[in-house]
Amino acid sequence: MKNLNIALIQADLYWENSNQNLEHFAEKIAKINSKVDLFILPEMFSTGFSMNAEKLAEPPNGLTLKWMQRIANEKSAAITGSVIIEEDGKYFNRLYFVFPDSTYKVYDKHHTFTLAKENETYTAGKERLIVEYKGWKICPLICYDLRFPVWARNTVDYDLLIYVANWPKTRIQAWDILLQARAIENMTYCAGVNRTGLDGNNYEYTGHSAVYDSLGQAMFDHELETEFTKVISLDKDHLTESRDKLKFLQDRDKFTLD
Structure with a gap:
């Protein structure tokens, strides 16, 4: 698929x-x-972004996943975002990538945010996920993962890197810069x-x-701070042409992720 x-x-x-959140997103x-x-x-x-996992966690096939499956099916489109999940007595900040046919892939956040003591509540994931969808290879990651370029390194020629986040206003400049850097280096x-908006801990979020x-x-x-929905068309030919012309990925360092 070209676009x-x-x-x-x-x-x-x-x-x-x-x-309320599911209703809000369904309306949008x-x-x-x-x-x-x-x-x-x-x-x-x-x-x-809550550490109240004992109260909020859903089972792997819970309410939010079923909602995502319904949306994906109704819209004939994939949908992704992360959810608080309890599985085998552990809590995970788990991203679901749900396909239009209701099948799905999962990615558990690898870098848990120690500043907010996320590491004391949620179990870190061990494996990166690469999704193949409509001829595109997609690498979905979560928030704090953005600060760690090795984890995102494009060793498999993926076409789209995604970060879903609750990134606060106080460090929004880092968000802006690192997103751009991840695009350029990969x-x-x-x-x-x-x-x-404001969360229950009174932290402010300004989008971007x-x-x-x-x-890059x-x-x-990209500095919009209010609610919005934006549809962007990504051009596979443009990506391929840039890579073929500049060949930067051919000179990347060789290593594996442990």
Whole structure:
């Protein structure tokens, strides 16, 4: 597939209220009239970035996953975002990538955010996920993963790098710079979807959701701080031409991820 149409949904979140958040996102998705192949939602989009996992965690096949499957099926599009999950007595900040036929892949956040003591509540994932969808290879990651370039290193020629996040206003400059850097160093499209508003701990979020091309060019005004939905068309030919012309990935260091 030459073009992949992705919808970034930047939204405020209702603190620890799954039903309200799912209704909120369903309303936003319903208003999108253009063709979308992939909807991208923020990190912990059904609850906000909460350490109250004992209260909020869902089973692996819980309410939010079923909602994502319904949306994917109704819209004939994939959808991704992360959710608080309990499995085998452990809690995970788990990203679901749900396909239009309701099948799905999962990625558990590898770098848990020690500043917020996420590491004391959630078990870190061990494996990176590469999704193949409509002829595109996609690497979805979560928030704090953005600070660690080795984990994102494009060793498999993926075409799109995604970060879903609850990234606070106090460090938003790092978000802007690192998203652009990940695109440039990996010669890939890089999309980041962040939330807005205040959470239950009184942390402020100002969005700045963005898409960069393989040369680090922003594809729209990426400093928007209010709720918005943006559909962006990614061009596979443009990506291939840039890689073939510049050949930067051919000179990358060889290593494996432990």
